[in-house]
Amino acid sequence: MSETKLSRGSIWAKWDLQVQPVSNNWLGKNDAATLEKIKKSTQEYLKTAEEKNIEVIGITDHNCGLAIDYAINNNKNIKVLPGVELDTREGWHLLVIFNENYKEKIGLEKWSEAVEYFLAKNCKIDRPFFNSDNTHKKINCTTKELISDIWNCDIGIVVFAHCMSNSGFFKKSDVQGRKEIIDYLINGNIYFSFEIKEKYEQIEEIQNKIKGWYPKNHPEIPILSSSDAHKASDVGSTYSFIKANKNYEGLKQVLFEPKDRLFIGEELNDNKTDYSVIDTVKFIDDNFLPHEIKLNQNLVTIIGGKSTGKSLLLRSIAETIDPKEVIDRHKEVSLDVYSKKIKGFEVKWRDGQISKLNNIDNPSKKIIYIPQSYLNRLVEKNEEQTSIDDIIKNVLIQDVDIKNAFENLQSKNNSLNSKVAKNIEDLEQLYANFIELNKSIKNIGDKKGIESEIKKIENSIADLKNKSGLDSSEIAKYNDLIKIKDKLAKRQEQINTDLESLNLLKSENTEIINKPLFSNVSEKTKEELNIEFEKIQKVFIDDWLSFIDNKITVLNEEINEIALVLSKTDNDLKPYSGKLNNSKILTNLELSLEKEKNKLNKILIEQQKLEDLKKEILLIIDNLSDFTKSFYNNLFDAKSIIMKQKLIKDEMDFEIDILFKEKAFHNQFVLEVFNGVKLSTYVKSNSLNIDNYTVKNIEQFKADIKTLILDFLYKKIETVKRYDSLSSALKVLLKNWFVFDFKLTSEGDRFNEMSAGKKAFILLKLLIDLDKSSKYPILLDQPEDDWDNRSLYSQLRKFIKEKKKERQIIIVTHNPNLVVGTDSEQVIIANQKGNSTPNNIYHFEYTSGALEDTSIRLQDNAIPILNRQGIKEHVCDILEGGEVAFKKREQKYAISTVHDNV
Known part of the structure; x- marks a missing residue:
């Protein structure tokens, strides 16, 4: 039986990728006494790293790997990445953080041997690797050749060390030499990172220096911060926050997503409030894996084949936390209720509170739940006032003044309705x-x-x-x-x-x-x-x-x-x-x-x-016709306050019209109250075309209402039996027929003229804006059904990448752009037991991890399918276009034009 892996995926940790336990005095020596000193020094470095909560270190001694094996084999709490520091012909200092599989790929057992192999074969340095005065020799090839070799052979990751120092990238060599390296990166041939020691203001200086080499909005080259520790006490004096698996593949993600995966500063501000983050979820049902599934606080994507339990997992989370939200969303757009039921489910929040399925004593928690095809169905509803208007209103009333305006409007209209009655x-x-x-x-x-x-x-x-x-x-x-x-x-x-x-x-x-x-x-x-x-x-x-x-x-x-x-x-x-x-x-x-x-x-x-x-009757009729105008005026007064709103923005323009509900008036009054057989007779004998009625202006409407009331009094209007009393007919006629018609415009397009994908995007933004203060989780079930591919990649992908920084998002999807393109922190793979898809024990099982979780596919069919390969490989197998999405993510730098102002 294989162990089920349920990792939380990519999480933040402190990394110090340039520590050097081997003193310069010991370089080039490998006698027993020197090796003992290196061991002792390495122990001190590791101890300091642990004390300073550094979780990953890179050991990068000059032309030397003697400390690496001891550090890896004699420590449990610190992840050690093997590396080396090199001097180039230009005088630059390079760090190489090795692929952890490199040693095995070249058939060696020790990292000290692998480093020497690399120095000789790839760097072209003659043995010994140190000069007679114990100084380290420089590489005997061009920097561009070496970086290309390292990248193309997946040997490791290159970092230009202390790039703003006298031996750094921006101080050594000439402009042409720097330009050649940068051009090579921009054209997509290589990847590398810069590194600074402690002056954070240098980040902006570096970005300004290379700004002209990039087209507009091009991704930045990552800039790491490391201690360059030459004594144990300096370890962790500066560091980088990196959001990734604590290994080489995790570090590699920084090259592809530098803005989202890397943070330089003393304190990381990425924690969401504990009460708004789902920490773990668990099925309580014999058909399901009973283990707790830990959830990442940012973006969680759930993938799997057909009927593998992916939507069931999402729906179970939603129904456990807020069953009314699930029912209301389905009812709103006439979506079928799911038939598959489970015995029990449990959601544990990071603040320690627990929500249980069908438990009336659950904590008061909220979610935004968007079922499959919900947005599409919502925008297709052809009504004068739909849930979209409710969504917009609910966004607006987050402003206290606007909420008061709506409440005042409701109060006025309630008072009017009482007066009308x-x-x-x-x-x-x-x-x-x-x-x-x-x-x-x-x-x-x-x-x-x-x-x-x-x-x-x-x-x-x-x-x-x-x-x-x-x-x-x-x-x-x-x-x-x-x-x-x-x-x-x-x-x-x-x-x-x-x-x-x-x-x-x-x-x-x-x-x-x-x-x-x-x-x-x-x-x-x-x-x-x-x-x-x-x-x-x-x-x-x-x-x-x-x-x-x-x-x-x-x-x-x-x-x-x-x-x-x-x-x-x-x-x-x-x-x-x-x-x-x-x-x-x-x-x-x-x-x-x-x-x-x-x-x-x-x-x-x-x-x-x-x-x-007669005077009293006419006065009341005047009052009643005035009340219809008052309904309109109440809306008009409220509109002037609501239009001061600042909540709907982000490239969206907002307007309000006051709409006469023609369809409702026709369906609920004309067709309901009038005797249909006699309706045409009334229309012919009257200048008021009630069968196709529309409001030109409010004064005209007021006059028409008066005419209709008098015609009811004088029995000029024949009604159906249920409305043969004067009061029953007038109660329908004198309803409030006016509503707000909220108008949204984005990039010059009116909402009703937008593509279905753009409408869905606008609605999603509004739904998320409903909860700006508490920022509870967002649950999306296969949102790609509401988007065309172009809108999905250009709008939804970017939107999710931004919003996941603010709140937890959980998505079920078949689209690789919503997994790889969004740089999902955690991917959950769902599987239902079948002849070709075996599980460990249970009918439905799950595994989870980061996108950078990768491992060679195992061909043994006896092994449960979820355990046969890494998360990355599952993504490529399950999602059509998964491999293309990974390649696209890794080729973001490639452009056709390079700027010359270096």
């Missing part, structure tokens, strides 16, 4: 009262007919009076009394109506003042406000009821007074009635006249009520 309710009630009152007036009689009848009766009474025995003064007195009686009767009728209304008002709900909302205050403050409000409300209600009672008392007193006056008036009329001829006829006429006048008074009072109702 109340006004619709009032309108329906008032209109019902209007209809009922109209019927009541018709039941009383025809006003015009009653007025005509009154005229007729009055003429008859006048004739009788003229024929009576009354003189003119008596008739005048009689008429005055009749007028008084009529006036009192009218007042009596009005008072009775008022008393009826006051008694009704008194018996209705006394909560005249609505309780205000205290949603944004603490419970303690809310309680205090409610207590005080109830006190004020009670005082108001008591005063209000007292006022009504007083008014009723006053009106009742007036009724009593009117009754007394009417009684007196009737007594005053009796003498005149007795003198009138045909007094019985006159009495009947007067009774008829009084009856008709009462009817007319009743009609006039009711008509005034009807007119008042």
Whole structure:
């Protein structure tokens, strides 16, 4: 059974690649006493390295390898890389850090022998390698020839030592000699590194010196920092931070990715917060490898053949941490839910907290999870407002002022919706009262007919009076009394109506003042406000009821007074009635006249009520149409604040339009509410083309809303049965039909005009920007499905390389550009047991490591497939184009033009 390798991949460590335990006095000597001194010196160097937390050292004595074997064989904690320092003809000092396989390749057992072999064969130095005065001999070939030989034969890595010193690259030789070396590198023929001792400002000086030799944005030559220690106490006095496996292949990565793999400085600032980094994950299921899989804090890529458990691993991580995120993402774009279920899964965070699958007591952790094809489906959704708008909004509200603007907008709209609902309710009630009152007036009689009848009766009474025995003064007195009686009767009728209304008002709900909302205050403050409000409300209600009672008392007193006056008036009329001829006829006429006048008074009072109702109805209709404009105005006010945002940037322009939701209006109002059969009839008979409605301006919309409300009132619009009540139809009509339409532009392209790949890229950036503060992990499942190859390499690859510095990213992919091109710190290989793909024990197994993990493929089919080769070889086998991606990564320097300003 082979041991499963689960490495965290490339991690940072301190490297000091120029230490020299062999004193200059001992060079050229190999007697027992000298060798003992070298051993003792080497022990001291290793001890100092360990004390200073140096994890890798390069032993690079001049023309000598006597300390290397002892250092490698007699130490467990420090990685020792074999090397040598050389003098060139130009006077430059070169370090050669050997390929750890070099000794075996040339068939030698000791590094001391391998170094001598190299000096003789490749450097062309005659034995002995030291002059008679114990100074070391120079190489007997050109520097360019030697570097080419070393690189092409994979002997090692060349470093121009202390390149800013008097014996360094930039001080020795002439411009032409330096230019020849640099040109050779730029043309892709060789690789090498520079090295400084301790003056970090020299880095910028070096970069400025060679800037003219590179085209724009070309990768930099790596610049290492080493102690050049000639005594043990100097080991680790300066060093390089290198992110790689602690071996030759790891060091080699610095040549290809100098910006990402190498850091020079006293303190490395690459640690992410412990609470935002997944440290380990583990399956708890008999079908899966039970070991903890350690995760790198930067970029983790998961690869494997079809159905090997790669997406299952990613999804299990996501579902364990935030199952709602997984469900919501799938639901958003109608993605199928995965059928494969596992028994258990555990995620351990670097802060020590543990998330377990289906555990309601999990710590509150977040992720950004992007399922396979999610972005593509999202950009294809053809709706007036989609999840994309929600994503943009969620990015914007990270700004406190903008968040407040959105909350204020919501609060205003909630208040408007409440007002709309109340006004619709009032309108329906008032209109019902209007209809009922109209019927009541018709039941009383025809006003015009009653007025005509009154005229007729009055003429008859006048004739009788003229024929009576009354003189003119008596008739005048009689008429005055009749007028008084009529006036009192009218007042009596009005008072009775008022008393009826006051008694009704008194018996209705006394909560005249609505309780205000205290949603944004603490419970303690809310309680205090409610207590005080109830006190004020009670005082108001008591005063209000007292006022009504007083008014009723006053009106009742007036009724009593009117009754007394009417009684007196009737007594005053009796003498005149007795003198009138045909007094019985006159009495009947007067009774008829009084009856008709009462009817007319009743009609006039009711008509005034009807007119008042009509005014109230029209006022409410005006209010409702104003509210529709207010929805628009609220958005407009919020827009002015939101447009001050500084969160959406990075080559993206941001604008906001206020959009009328035409499709929603048509689908939810026109098609839902209108009787479809009668819709065309309404459209033909009306200037308002409701079937293809659009808003030209807000004033026009406000006027159209008013027209529609009136048409609902007057039954000009035939609705389907479920909307036959006025309120049900108006509740749909008077919804807020306006939304923000967020406009994104990048490199001159509007979002809706971009390619699918560019849209996906913009969305991914926005999703990641959602979490700028906490920077929780990003989980991407096969993002290449959302990108074309060109966009993937030019945009996504670069984006991931930058973002992995800020947050942990875990990707499942089939694309080598997302593994090799992004310089993934850790690659996890997934495998499902099969006839040609055996595992150790379990049905699903994993192995992991760095891109630089390389080993020769083993041909023994009995060995589990994950253990047959290194990570690099797995990448090349599994990913189509993997080998090409590695070669492309190693050929980044090759260009066609070289600048001459050296």
